[in-house]
Amino acid sequence: MAVHRDLSPETPPPxxxxxxxxxHARWKASVVSELAxxxxxxxxxxxxxxxxxxxxxxxAQARPGQFFQLxxxxxxxxxxxxLRRPMxxxxxxxxxRRVEFLYKVAGxxxxxxxxxxxGDRLDIMGPLGQGFRLNADCRHIxxxxxxxGLATLAPLAKAAEARGIGVTAILSARRPxxxxxxxxxxxxxxxxxxxxxxxxxxGPANVERLLRRLIAEGRCDAFFTCxxxxxxxxxxxxxxxxxxxxxxxxEQQMACGIGLCHCCVxxxxxxxxxxxxxxxxxxPVFDLMEALP
Amino acid sequence: xxxxxxxxxxxxxxxxxxxxxxxxxxxxxxEGLESVIDFNRLGAMVTKTITRELRAGNPLPxxxxxxxxxxxxxxxxxxxxxxxxxxxxxxxxxxxxxxxxSISAPTAEGFASLAAELSIPGVAAIEANISCPNIExxxxxxxxxAESTENVTRHLRAATNLPLWMKLTxxxxxxxxxxxxxxxxxxxxxxxxxxxxxxxxxxxTFKPCLGNIMxxxxxxxxxxxxxxxxxxxxxxxxxxxxxxxxISCADDAAEYLLAGASAVQVGTATFVKPxxxxxxxxxxxxxxxxxxxxRVADLIGATVIEEAxxxxxxxxxxxx
Numbered sequence: 231m232a233v234h235r236d237l238s239p240e241t242p243p244p245x246x247x248x249x250x251x252x253x254h255a256r257w258k259a260s261v262v263s264e265l266a267x268x269x270x271x272x273x274x275x276x277x278x279x280x281x282x283x284x285x286x287x288x289x290a291q292a293r294p295g296q297f298f299q300l301x302x303x304x305x306x307x308x309x310x311x312x313l314r315r316p317m318x319x320x321x322x323x324x325x326x327r328r329v330e331f332l333y334k335v336a337g338x339x340x341x342x343x344x345x346x347x348x349g350d351r352l353d354i355m356g357p358l359g360q361g362f363r364l365n366a367d368c369r370h371i372x373x374x375x376x377x378x379g380l381a382t383l384a385p386l387a388k389a390a391e392a393r394g395i396g397v398t399a400i401l402s403a404r405r406p407x408x409x410x411x412x413x414x415x416x417x418x419x420x421x422x423x424x425x426x427x428x429x430x431x432x433g434p435a436n437v438e439r440l441l442r443r444l445i446a447e448g449r450c451d452a453f454f455t456c457x458x459x460x461x462x463x464x465x466x467x468x469x470x471x472x473x474x475x476x477x478x479x480x481e482q483q484m485a486c487g488i489g490l491c492h493c494c495v496x497x498x499x500x501x502x503x504x505x506x507x508x509x510x511x512x513x514p515v516f517d518l519m520e521a522l523p
Numbered sequence: 524x525x526x527x528x529x530x531x532x533x534x535x536x537x538x539x540x541x542x543x544x545x546x547x548x549x550x551x552x553x554e555g556l557e558s559v560i561d562f563n564r565l566g567a568m569v570t571k572t573i574t575r576e577l578r579a580g581n582p583l584p585x586x587x588x589x590x591x592x593x594x595x596x597x598x599x600x601x602x603x604x605x606x607x608x609x610x611x612x613x614x615x616x617x618x619x620x621x622x623x624x625s626i627s628a629p630t631a632e633g634f635a636s637l638a639a640e641l642s643i644p645g646v647a648a649i650e651a652n653i654s655c656p657n658i659e660x661x662x663x664x665x666x667x668x669a670e671s672t673e674n675v676t677r678h679l680r681a682a683t684n685l686p687l688w689m690k691l692t693x694x695x696x697x698x699x700x701x702x703x704x705x706x707x708x709x710x711x712x713x714x715x716x717x718x719x720x721x722x723x724x725x726x727x728t729f730k731p732c733l734g735n736i737m738x739x740x741x742x743x744x745x746x747x748x749x750x751x752x753x754x755x756x757x758x759x760x761x762x763x764x765x766x767x768x769x770i771s772c773a774d775d776a777a778e779y780l781l782a783g784a785s786a787v788q789v790g791t792a793t794f795v796k797p798x799x800x801x802x803x804x805x806x807x808x809x810x811x812x813x814x815x816x817x818r819v820a821d822l823i824g825a826t827v828i829e830e831a832x833x834x835x836x837x838x839x840x841x842x843x
Contacts, residue, residue: 257561257563259558259559259560259798260558261558261559261797262559263559263796263797263798301795309590310590311588312588312589312590312591312592312593312742312795313586313588313593313794313795314794314795355797482583483583483584483586485586485593485595485794486551486793486794486797487794488553488555488556488558488559488797489553489554489555490550490551490552490553490555490556490793490794491550491551491585491586491595491597491794492571492580492585492597492600493583493584493585493586493595493597495580495583495585495600506579506580506600511555
C-alpha cells in the first residue's frame with residue numbers, strides 16, 4: 231500500500247508487505263502529529279529565529295527539503311491561528327530525535343511561535359512532502375538560496391557531506407547581517423559565496439557569472455535552489471545550456487499539507503504541457519526545468 | 524480499540540450499513556490521508572467531487588483562515604472520469620470501507636450520465652454535490668430550490684441503482700423544503716450541508732482575500748448553524764440525514780446525531796488534526812459507554828424536546 235512516497239534513490243526499498251489480507255494490522259502511520267518539546271527558540275539575527283524541538287522517531291526521519299505543519303500557539307494580543315503553518319526543515323538529528331526550524335516573524339502564526347520557550351510543547355505534523363534527491367553519481371552540487379530558501383537548503387549540506395558530494399552554496403540576502411546558514415554550510419565542508427543587495431552582488435547577472443565559473447571548473451553537476459524566482463530563472467537557463475539537472479523547492483500558501491485540499495497548487499511545464507501540481511504533496515521539491523516562476 | 528468493543532457503532536444509511544457513523548466530507552479526503560490514518564477504521568470514504576469536464580479550479584488564493592474556521596474557493600479541480608476510474612479508484616479498492624463517489628455536473632442530464640458511468644464495482648454510493656451552479660437556471664445552485672432539486676434527483680434516480688445521497692447547500696432559504704424534494708424524487712439520504720457562502724477582504728490591499736472573491740465558510744464557526752439545519756431537515760424527511768458542518772471532536776459528532784443525523788462527515792477539522800476522524804470514532808464509543816448506551820444509533824434524533832419546548836416556528840421559519 232502506498233504510504234507517503236519518498237522518491238529519494240538512497241532510500242532503502244520499503245519492507246515487503248506482510249499478509250496480504252491483514253491490512254488492518256499492517257497499517258502504520260508514516261506521518262504523525264505529535265507534541266514536540268521545545269529545546270531552544272532564539273533570534274539569530276534581526277529577522278530570523280531558530281527553533282529546536284525534541285520529537286519522536288517518525289519526525290526525526292525527516293529528509294532535506296521536506297517540511298512540517300506547525301500548529302502555532304496563540305500570540306499575545308489574541309487571534310488563534312486556525313490552520314497549521316508549513317515550515318521547511320532546517321535541521322534534523324535522527325539519533326537525538328530532534329528537528330530544527332528557521333522562521334521569520336511575519337504573521338499570526340510566527341508571532342505565536344515566537345512566544346515558545348524551552349520546555350513548551352509544540353504540535354508538529356510531518357515529515358511531509360517530497361524532499362531533495364541526492365543522486366549518487368553527483369560529485370559536486372551548487373545550492374542557490376535566498377530568503378526562506380536559506381533555511382530550506384541548509385539540510386542539504388549535511389546530507390551531501392555524508393555522501394561525499396561537494397557543495398558550493400551561493401547564499402543571497404538584502405544585507406550581510408541577514409544571511410543565515412553560512413556557518414552551517416561551512417561546518418559541513420561546503421564552499422560558501424555570499425551575495426547581498428547592499429553590496430550590489432546579488433543581482434542575477436552576478437550570480438550567473440558565479441555559476442558559469444563553477445560550471446567551467448567542473449564543480450556544478452546539479453542545481454539545488456529555493457527562495458528566488460529570478461535566481462531560479464538564471465539556473466534554468468544555465469541548466470538548459472549545459473544540460474545539467476536541477477531541483478527547486480517551491481513555496482505556496484497551504485491548508486492541509488497532505489494533498490487533500492488543493493489550496494497550494496502551482497502550474498508546471500511538463501514537456502510543453504501546463505500541469506497543475508500540489509506543492510505540499512507532489513513537492514515541495516520539483517524538477518528545476520518544470521517549475522514556472 | 525478495546526474501548527470500542529462493547530458498543531455497536533454501526534449505522535444504516537438507506538441500504539448501506541456503515542461500521543460507524545464517521546466519514547470524511549468531500550474535498551477533504553484523498554490518498555494522502557492514508558499516511559496518517561487507517562482507512563479501514565472509517566465508516567465510509569468520500570471522494571473529492573468528480574466532474575465530466577476537466578476543470579483547473581479557481582485562481583489562488585483558494586483559502587483564507589477565519590476565527591474558528593476558513594473560507595475556501597477551490598473550484599472543484601477535476602481530471603475527469605477516465606482518470607478517476609483508472610488512477611483514483613484503485614487507491615481505495617484495497618480497503619474494506621464503502622467508497623462514496625461525489626459527483627457534480629452543470630445540468631440534470633449531466634448528473635445522470637455521470638452517475639450512470641460511475642455506477643461500477645468499487646463504488647458503494649453516489650453523493651451528488653448539487654450545491655454547484657446550474658447552468659440551466661442562470662447559475663443558481665440546484666439545491667437552492669426545491670423544484671431544481673427534485674428534477675436533478677429524479678434524473679439521478681433513474682440513472683443509478685446505487686444508494687443516492689444528495690448534498691444540500693445551506694445557502695437557501697428553506698432547507699427542509701429542498702430536503703423533502705430530494706426525498707420525494709427518490710434520494711436515499713441527504714447530506715446537510717455544504718459550506719456557507721461568505722467572503723473576506725484584505726485590509727492592506729482592499730482586495731478580496733480569495734481569488735474567486737467569494738467562497739464557502741467551514742470549521743467550528745459554522746457548527747451551530749448547520750446543526751440547526753440538520754435538526755430541521757431530520758424532522759422534515761424520513762430518509763437519513765448525514766450531518767456535515769464544523770465537527771471537530773466526538774462531542775460535536777454526538778450533538779449532530781442527537782439532532783437527527785444518522786452519520787456525520789468531518790472535513791475542515793482534518794486539515795488541523797489529520798487523525799481527528801479516528802479520534803471521533805473512538806470518542807463516540809466512549810461517549811456511549813459512559814452513558815450505558817449500547818448502540819451509537821440510539822443517539823440518532825434523541826434530542827429531548829419537551830412539549831413546552833417546541834421551537835417557536837414564527838421566528839424559526841425560513842423567511843425570518
